Amino acid sequence: MKQGILYCVATPIGNLADMTERGKRILAEVDKIYAEDTRVTRGLLTHFGIQNTLASLHDHNEADRVASIQAELEQGMQLALVSDAGTPLISDPGYKLVHALGEAGHKVVPIPGASALIAALSVAGLPTDRFVFEGFLPAKSVSRRKCLESVKDEPRTVVYYESSHRIADMLDDVVATLGTDRRMVILRELTKLFESIYRGTAGELVAQLAADTNMSRGEFVVVIAGKVLTEDQEQLSALRADSILAVLLEELPVRQAAALAARLTGLPKNQLYKQALALE
Structure with a gap:
């Protein structure tokens, strides 16, 4: 039995010419397409002369769909997930499904394209x-x-x-x-x-x-635009980063300490990596 796959397919955000050739091929070849709004996706498929089975997956039914979609993948089905426009999961449904499938070891494949x-x-x-x-x-x-x-x-x-x-x-x-x-x-x-x-x-x-x-x-x-820091604020931020790095370097390698400090301070990871090397 072939391996079941869920393809997350990006669709145009307005101009239909932005639909990729790979995306069109996947939507034509999969066994079923899960769509945020089947009416919107039906219009997209019709435009490209694609006929396929559609089922809904939106905020109100996503959690209930997970088990049945997982069962379809276990049967070897090839599935696609699309939103009304743009890349699935980016302020659109799909997170619960993709998270569950990833945890269960199913293959999830991105088909990149338009994103607002x-x-x-x-x-x-x-x-x-x-x-x-x-x-x-x-x-x-x-x-x-x-x-x-x-x-x-x-x-x-x-x-x-x-x-x-x-x-x-x-x-x-x-x-x-x-x-x-x-x-x-x-x-x-x-x-x-x-x-x-x-x-x-x-x-x-x-x-x-x-x-x-x-x-x-x-x-x-x-x-x-982000807030522009004054020279004094930048110096204060660098001093704060040094203090954080000093603590992290007691427990972590330089690269991991710099990455974690970047998350805590909002400063560039490369800058913090150099600071961490200097502290070492």
């Missing part, structure tokens, strides 16, 4: 060597501001997804928590007909949104 997150970072013009992806912010302002407050001192670029009916409120909350001068890039309707990119400070973009109603239509990726 990566597409946005590639053209935002903000630092991309290190970034934080936060997905969607909470719907209520109090919770949203709390989440934004938690990244106020984050030095890395921060990326969010946002919807048309909350983008204005989100920007107001960014101004309230991060200030009017924080650099931002708003990317609207990526790869679609009305793709637009807006750059400026939080204050400038709030004013622009208020003056242009078209700016609040569609789907958004919001990229926010």
Whole structure:
């Protein structure tokens, strides 16, 4: 019996020409496709002349699907997982399934392609060597501001997804928590007909949104610059890193100590590796 495989297949985020040849082949050849919304995926398959069996897998039924999908893989079935747009599991269903299958030793294969997150970072013009992806912010302002407050001192670029009916409120909350001068890039309707990119400070973009109603239509990726540290803050951060490294190096090799210190401080791992070597 052939080995069962689950393929996580990326699909276009707007422009259907972005569907990869490998992705089309996999969707045509597997025994069944699990889709976030079967109606959306049926339209995609029809566009490419693909006929296949579809079943739903979304936030409300994912946990209940795991056992039956695992049984299908044990029978040697080849399966695909897709979301409505982009790469599965990136702010979309699939984590519970993939985690369970990985723990059970089943083969899970990525079929890479479109991702709004990566597409946005590639053209935002903000630092991309290190970034934080936060997905969607909470719907209520109090919770949203709390989440934004938690990244106020984050030095890395921060990326969010946002919807048309909350983008204005989100920007107001960014101004309230991060200030009017924080650099931002708003990317609207990526790869679609009305793709637009807006750059400026939080204050400038709030004013622009208020003056242009078209700016609040569609789907958004919001990229926010990390906090720029002053020279004194950078020195303090380096001293704190030295203290952390000194403790970690008592128990761990240099490379592991540097990696853990990077997670604790948010500083670049290469920089901390050099600091750790100096301390050794």
